[in-house]
Amino acid sequence: MSDLSNQTKAAGEDRHALVRKGLARRHRTEWLFRAAGLTAVILALGFVAILFTTIVSKGLPAFQQAYISANVQFDPELLNLDPAPERQAGQSQADFQAQSFAWQRELAMLNWNALVEASLRDLLPIGFEIDSRQLLSIVETSERHRLREMFVADPSLLGQTVPVEMLASANVDNWLKGTINRELGDAQQQLSAPARQLADEFYENGVIHMGFAWALLTNVDSRSAPASAGLAGAFMGSLYMLLIVIVLAVPIGVASAIYLEEFAPKSRLTDFIEVNINNLAAVPSIVFGLLGAAVFINYFRLPLSAPLAGGLVLTLMTLPTIIIATRAALKGVPQSLRQAALGLGASRSQMVFHHILPVTFPSILTASIIGVAQALGETAPLLLIGMNAFVAQIPTSPMDQATALPVQIFLWNGNENRNFFEARTSAAIMVLLGLMISLNAIAIFLRTYLERKK
Amino acid sequence: MNQVLTSRSALEMSATHSKDALASHQTVRTPDPDAHPSRLRADGVSVFYGDKQALFDVSIDIPEKSVSALIGPSGCGKSTFLRCINRMNDTIEGCKVTGDITLDGQNLYDGNLDVVELRARIGMVFQKPNPFPKSIFENVAYGPKIHGLARNKTDLEEIVVTSLQKAGLFEEVKDRLHSPGTGLSGGQQQRLCIARAMAVGPEVILMDEPCSALDPIATAIIEELIDELRSNYTIVIVTHSMQQAARVSQKTAFFHLGKLIEEGPTEAIFTNPREKRTQDYITGRIG
């Protein structure tokens, strides 16, 4: 008896020794694994930090822009034009319209540049000689249109002198910010020597100053007046597409996932569908663009470049992501919850809507928002349905021509005025990233809020 | 192709096999002169999970207003049989049930019987307590709500309170009816599940090892509860504990390898089993 217990004791000590011997190795593996994980996290964070610092350091200057403070006189001699026609009693509508058009044409023919030039000449330092083409090159070409619009909106300006903050041209902006090499010779400079000198003198005496670049946020893209190019059109285009994706992809995706997971009997057909949905998620996005061009544009004759077509393409692209993520969330619900509901006599749809969905709602929501955010950043498929067209108006409906934020980034990145658009591109990226981050923040907020409520 | 062939031949084999088994297998039955009449009857029930047969030709009468215990070694098909009674097997992929189970003469596997109604009449308590992640009140109120059993709010409150009282839980939770049911102890959760099942007003309550996750004190409370419920409900309980079967049940059925080996009054089964396998199991020789 004591022999036996001695034996087991000895064996026990043996085993302890074995365990102890292995222990060091196990701790080492554990340590190695932790170190590898930590390194990976640090590396990833480092890359993200590099990405963000480059984008922000490049993009931030674009939020500042050179303005020229001038006093514009709406000189009656330059603006010799009858007052805007008013509708006479008994005049037919067509007649009145023709008259208005004639007046507006006349208005456009006026030499608005002369107004701009006169206001700049007033500001010239004494004795400064510069010809009118060179003088006008320091102000953005969009400003004469702005003066016209001011006048149309308020004809009583005639004869008055008002202070106007005019956008300096992109070339002046480059010159003052030093985004173009100031040492380059005349031949390589966009501005002539007197224009450059004037820009410097104006900057010194405060006629030209840096201000917040509202144009970037409130204007549409512009080719002729780069300094006035903005993101408003692309932003609205993206917003419409976002709405379409939310309205279509989220409910359809969630409903299909629920059907496949909770209702559909397991069969060859559902297996086949499942495999195909998984494959669809891996299809390159440009293929969805081709599909969209073939189906929505060629067959259904939806307007080219419209957020409607873009939104539908992005919906197709997002569906598999949402379906897969939602199914994963549903799979995570313990079977016992389903049994509890069914065992009480709940029907399948009652089980889903009363018990399964409330539990999975936060994860389904996160999945949807991530899918939608992914769609928001998509460029390639949009190029194929014409959303890279130059659009000079803010779209007012999903049927209007529009472009999208990522496409705008792509277009600006390829703009020939590299010096100016490099910063604008980064600024546009910042706006897009800001939108994405807010979407994700909403997801995180809703998730924690809903989980706390439960 | 090959695979299909083999699986088909496997099916045929198991079918012929089960016929052999049927021929050789006879349940030993000890009649009970004092037993209540039976409204729930199983007749020749076999269950298949895919190609695999889990129950072989089980026939048994369940007397009303008493407790029937199903015992037998792990994997012998007790839960499978229990799930046949409220058709929870329907929810398992690839599960097929043959034979008849009747309640008041109506076949539960009749095509036009509504499972929703059936499960309102035959409630179930699971092995692991599974309260909904909702408040205690909502847990109990859910069944009456979906079946439209309460005319108004006071009605519903009354149902909830009486169900909790019947399950012996009311005193412990009356101050926190609106806190989550998942925050209760294991034993309390199981009693909550019993209250939830009773709130629908079922005629039959099926319990699958309701005490297996509980400590002896919680077990004793639930056993006491089952004993009280017996006067109003027909109860079928699966248990691994001989003592529990002996304490709470009036009728005992012993399953082995998917077959009903012996059934009869609990007294008779435990004091004087007629089948050798029953005796072996009760005395702990197989398990």
Ligand SMILES: Nc1ncnc2c1ncn2[C@@H]1O[C@H](COP(=O)(O)OP(=O)(O)OP(=O)(O)O)[C@@H](O)[C@H]1O
């Ligand atoms: N969902 C299922 N799919 C396939 N086979 C199953 C399934 N459920 C049970 N079985 C099989 O059916 C047989 C009976 O299982 P069952 O769960 O009824 O046993 P049990 O008597 O309840 O056992 P335990 O006491 O361990 O709970 C077992 O062989 C089991 O492997």
Ligand SMILES: [Mg+2]
């Ligand atoms: Mg079981």
